[in-house]
Amino acid sequence: MSKPIQAAIQRQVGKALTIERATLAAPQPHEAVVRIEACGICHMDLDGPSLCALPAVFGHEGVGVVEAIGSEARIKVGDRVILGYGSCGTCPSCAQAHPYYCDQSWDVTFGGRRLDGSPTLWDNSDTPLHAAFFQQSSFATHAIVPDHCLVPMPRDVPAEVGASITCGVMTGTGAVLNVLDVKPGETILIVGAGAVGLGAVMAAHRAGAGEILVTDVRDDRLMLAQELGATAVFNPRAGAMDKWVMAQTGRGVGKLLETSGNATAFESAIASLRTGGHMAYAILPSPMDKYELKPMALFEKAARFEALSFGNSVPQDLYPKILDWWRAGEFPVERLIATFSFADINLAMERARNGDVIKAVLMMEYADAA
Ligand SMILES: [Zn+2]
Ligand SMILES: [Zn+2]
Structure with missing residues (x-):
């Protein structure tokens, strides 16, 4: 009926x-x-x-x-x-x-x-x-x-907490754990500090990443990223992101998650990879932006580019884990x-x-x- x-x-x-x-x-x-x-x-x-x-x-x-x-x-x-x-x-x-x-x-x-x-x-x-x-x-x-x-x-989880871990946070978390497979001590660059990016920050922090580099055009979000585990942050309004990444790492990053959906950040992200780096792309590209993906930029670095759907996450597996981490104060x-x-x-x-x-x-x- x-x-x-x-x-x-x-x-x-x-x-x-x-x-x-x-x-x-x-x-x-x-x-x-x-x-x-x-x-x-x-x-x-x-x-x-x-x-x-x-x-x-x-x-x-x-x-x-x-x-x-x-x-x-x-x-x-x-x-x-x-x-x-x-x-x-x-x-x-x-x-x-x-x-x-x-x-x-x-x-x-x-x-x-x-x-x-x-x-x-x-x-x-x-x-x-x-x-x-x-x-x-x-x-x-x-x-x-x-x-x-x-x-x-579970009954004891506030409704807003359950709703908040779905699409965006799941995507960032899944990208870090399922795709980039961040291990203790490793470095990751997370471009964009919205729900996807900050989900990724919490997941990388929990996974024991050594350096968690985060960029965003909003300083308030960068401050929050630091409170959630980012070890260094950068606002690209202050200069070129790839130059900052090279200064931080000496050679570029091996693991990178792009969550900004912005064409300028996308190109700068590719330039931030080290040779053999892996870039995961996790968000709808801005319909308003013009992207110019040049295969040479990836080929020169023998880089791996991977577009993700939902961070390659299976909700039945990931939601219970995230809620356990949340309960333990780790997320x-x-x-x-x-x-x-x-x-x-x-x-x-x-x-x-x-x-x-x-x-x-x-x-x-x-x-x-x-
Ligand atoms: Zn969504
Ligand atoms: Zn199907």
Whole structure:
């Protein structure tokens, strides 16, 4: 049976979202309806209108409680869950537990419907909305999610902490641990100190990296990076990043994570590598920037360039680990969080876009909440 909900709808590019009454589809056999407790805001939500048709409902960092399930769902009503990113669950990569290499990743993330083409959400005049964003669209009181994308979340973890470790922080953490494989004593350069970059700083610090170099154009973020484990920081407004890196290391870095999505930083990052270096690229390139990737720049250095999806992370593996580290005080993700009520979604989006907050998290409120 379909369900009336409230959803934040983006109807026009550059315009405010409006919280409206909408109708959620009934769950299919392997789906769950999740009552959303909190949802983080990520740059993909801000860039949503350049990736998807409108009107749309974004939001892909949700946590909540399972309220209804399909007939064959592998989850129970009442379970508390973090909503992982979308994957088809059936392609060869998904079958090998590599959902970040899902053959249908783009469709499942930005296609606006289920993979079978059916809509999951309608507005108040019964017009289908572009939804199922990352197979969730959790800028809403409720979301419909495939059961294989759900990760159990302990009751004692605050909702905003669960929401904050999803897309961005997971990506940075996964890039450091799964891809760059930072070992004790090693040096890493992290370009950009947003949620992805600071997740990477915490992961590198926890992994025992010797030198953690961090660059960002905002000094407040560099200060926070230092508090989270960065050993040296640099604002590229003061000069060329690659020259600073060479001065710090003498030969360039062997491990580098680019999280700025900025064309100038991208070129400077390649110039910061040592011969044989490994550069992981973890964020949507700015749609406004012109990139000029010259193969020679990589070839001269016999460098490895690797574009990542979600930091090559498997939410079912990584979320429980991050929450354990958080509980032990080794991963203070709360330092990144600013909470907003769902009603203030436009303020939260604006502050995220300006960079005034690192991880804005919307808190849903319910009249019947215990
Ligand atoms: Zn797949
Ligand atoms: Zn995201």
